[in-house]
Amino acid sequence: MIGNYPLHLMILVLLWGYIYTGWSLMGRLGMVSFGHGAFMGIGAYTVVMLWNHFGLSPWLGAPAALALTAAVALVIAYPCFRFKIVGHYFALVTLALSEVTRLVITAMRDVTGGSLGATPNGALTEGRSVAIGALQFSDKWVWLAIIFAFWLLGLWVWRLVDRGMGRLALQAISEDEEAAASIGIHVTRAKLQVTLVSALMTCTGGILYAQYQLYVNPDTVSGIAISLQMVFGVIAGGMFVMLGPTVGAAFTLLLAEGLRLAFGNKYPALDTTIYGAMLVLFIIFMPKGILGALLDLVRRPRRAS
Amino acid sequence: MEIFDIYLLEAVLNGLLLGGLLALLSLGLNLIFGVIDVVWICYAELIMCGMYAVYYLHVQYHWPLYAAMPAAIVIVAMLGVLLHQLVIKPVLAAEPINQLLVTGGVLFFLQAAATLAFGIDFKNLGVSLPAVRIGEMSFSAARLIAFGAAVLGVLGLFVFLRKTYLGTAIRAISQDRAIMPLMGVSPGRIYTLTSALGGALAGLGSCLLVLQYDVHPAIGLSFGPITFLICVMGGLGSMAGGLIAAFVFAQFISVGGFFFAVEWGYVIAFAFFIGMMFVRPQGLFRR
Numbered sequence: 001m002i003g004n005y006p007l008h009l010m011i012l013v014l015l016w017g018y019i020y021t022g023w024s025l026m027g028r029l030g031m032v033s034f035g036h037g038a039f040m041g042i043g044a045y046t047v048v049m050l051w052n053h054f055g056l057s058p059w060l061g062a063p064a065a066l067a068l069t070a071a072v073a074l075v076i077a078y079p080c081f082r083f084k085i086v087g088h089y090f091a092l093v094t095l096a097l098s099e100v101t102r103l104v105i106t107a108m109r110d111v112t113g114g115s116l117g118a119t120p121n122g123a124l125t126e127g128r129s130v131a132i133g134a135l136q137f138s139d140k141w142v143w144l145a146i147i148f149a150f151w152l153l154g155l156w157v158w159r160l161v162d163r164g165m166g167r168l169a170l171q172a173i174s175e176d177e178e179a180a181a182s183i184g185i186h187v188t189r190a191k192l193q194v195t196l197v198s199a200l201m202t203c204t205g206g207i208l209y210a211q212y213q214l215y216v217n218p219d220t221v222s223g224i225a226i227s228l229q230m231v232f233g234v235i236a237g238g239m240f241v242m243l244g245p246t247v248g249a250a251f252t253l254l255l256a257e258g259l260r261l262a263f264g265n266k267y268p269a270l271d272t273t274i275y276g277a278m279l280v281l282f283i284i285f286m287p288k289g290i291l292g293a294l295l296d297l298v299r300r301p302r303r304a305s
Numbered sequence: 306m307e308i309f310d311i312y313l314l315e316a317v318l319n320g321l322l323l324g325g326l327l328a329l330l331s332l333g334l335n336l337i338f339g340v341i342d343v344v345w346i347c348y349a350e351l352i353m354c355g356m357y358a359v360y361y362l363h364v365q366y367h368w369p370l371y372a373a374m375p376a377a378i379v380i381v382a383m384l385g386v387l388l389h390q391l392v393i394k395p396v397l398a399a400e401p402i403n404q405l406l407v408t409g410g411v412l413f414f415l416q417a418a419a420t421l422a423f424g425i426d427f428k429n430l431g432v433s434l435p436a437v438r439i440g441e442m443s444f445s446a447a448r449l450i451a452f453g454a455a456v457l458g459v460l461g462l463f464v465f466l467r468k469t470y471l472g473t474a475i476r477a478i479s480q481d482r483a484i485m486p487l488m489g490v491s492p493g494r495i496y497t498l499t500s501a502l503g504g505a506l507a508g509l510g511s512c513l514l515v516l517q518y519d520v521h522p523a524i525g526l527s528f529g530p531i532t533f534l535i536c537v538m539g540g541l542g543s544m545a546g547g548l549i550a551a552f553v554f555a556q557f558i559s560v561g562g563f564f565f566a567v568e569w570g571y572v573i574a575f576a577f578f579i580g581m582m583f584v585r586p587q588g589l590f591r592r
Binding site: 030032076079080083085087088089091092093095096097099100103104106107223224225228231232235267268269270271272273275276277279280282283284287 | 344392395396399401402403405406407409410411412413414415416417418420421425522526529530533534537541565566568569571572575576578579582583
């Protein structure tokens, strides 16, 4: 029997693995977004607010959140792609989006509770461990099953995009937009499709995060900090291989937990200090990430023989 | 109605003062980008380091402010050089986005290291400057000083770039990276110098900010994003664009905050930024 703590860690690794996989759909094709915190925040807050203020079940709140996310993603992404905002500019425009989301959530403090965060109204009365309508479960095994399913779904989507014609088109786009357009690739449409999938995955990740943790806070589900966390988790793991984002999630979480267990709470920021230093080293010396570098190591001797 | 107008005027003037400060902050970033073609995402964290330097030198070691502040400027300038030598140099030939991300890693590192070293509590310099009253309006002296110093900093940089030999070399290399080595200018040395200069500007910014705000490890996140957006809206690398964008942004924040809550001022400014990007994708002034 596995204790609650390892179970909790597994759930978090898979959940972040799912979200990071969603991010890397765009990142690996040259669209480095700092705006995914916005999609996660919209997902988490839409569902929790509809539930708390209107008693609307998350089952109905989730489609609303997804629709809102799709609308925001299209409104931002369409002009970006249409006007060829790429590279630095794309990263910084999307960074503005994630900050806007965080600030709107914070500013609507009468509704959202501002920077204190919010807790979904509890539906689990005594003796009930499952409230399907409210999407609240006290049993961590249930959550593990749900999030594992989503994680598999994420990998499947990754594979679908990877195998599809679309990826070749997108790869061509990420290397040279003009050339890709000249051989008949509809650049804007191809980019929009993958952006939409990526944003919706992140949004569902935010919904699951809110329902699992039963607490949302503008600083932990939206804003620049969470967007950077996604980017760097993926880079640490490796964004060009399917399991890379998950490895990144596992690595960062276990590093943080391991250092916390080793040093207790005596040095509160030691884990992030080491993490930050490692990120810098990764990007300089190992731009393919942990898994990417490992795979290279495994493959190299085979090629030599 | 009359009262209302005078407070609005106060908000506009406060926005002007804020604009000066933002202009100074964006200037260093623009200089770095214009010359080295790298965005220092961790720029605001360098400013945080400078703020801590002033705080510790003044409060802990009882240095007078007129000694602590220049020392902080030198420290941050050295941090800028270190950043360039240790982190930027190895990725200069890598993809541009890697250069953006590597400084993002430095952001994480500096923020966490500051938490580790200084704790998360807010630290106040303990210098209280009087408010200056003009008619019905009052302005904090710290803001007036910051505005004055920022204007001097901007002018100083302008004169340096225009009138000195090194300044000319810096401008030349930002215009044509490939040809300058052939003219006998060593790009490596110019990059190091520019990093020091950018760091010194961040250091000056930190001296002005520490007079107005408490220092804490996450303070970079509160004005870092706005600084990038100003640079992008002005056109990355364009100093004139950055100056104009800084004053526009400051008015949105100040006047927007006057009519609504402070956060809404920022929301309006950011939304305006996103809108502007679609009108002029390469910024107000294309480089």
